[in-house]
Amino acid sequence: MSIRRVMPDIRSEAMEESRDFFGLLGFEEVMNHGWVMTLASPSNPTAQVTFMSHDKTAPVVPDLSVEVDDVDAAYAVMRESGAEIVHPLQDEEWGVRRFFVRDPNGRVVNVLSHR
Template structure:
């Protein structure tokens, strides 16, 4: 598995209410997507980004970060082989990503995700 990008997933009560802080104040002005329950805001200059999440649409828990990888199947197999708790099984979501959630030994839930080209 090769990590391509790491994105913070911040829990917010209301994406629209939180949006101006991240866009106007922090300058993460590009809204890459907004699905109502999750939105990603990115700096047009540096590519730095953050995802705001109200409640994950399909998983039982919310992740704290999303790890974008090139081989999600291999990452899933490795997590199982190593005995890590799978919180959300390997799934191709209706919006096109393939992902699973794994609990790190410290208790944090991590979204391991692959975005097809």
């Protein structure tokens, strides 16, 4: 299993203001579903930050997202380790397969692969 990218997820009620602020640093909007927005560096597209007002299908907003090449393998490893699964593995309508797991610090990690 390999990691493709890691992004902070920031809970926000100020999506437009966040886009404008991080735009001053050179970030550009690359995805916006209203409740979730991702900004990326045009010169380094895997340098990203995501803002979320809520999560559409999960009970919490994650603290961090990790994109992996094989989310099913990652899910199996986490279940076998006894880690707390916060949101079960599922396909989402916006084109990702994902699950949420709680890390040892209490942070919620969104582990995903694009379909």
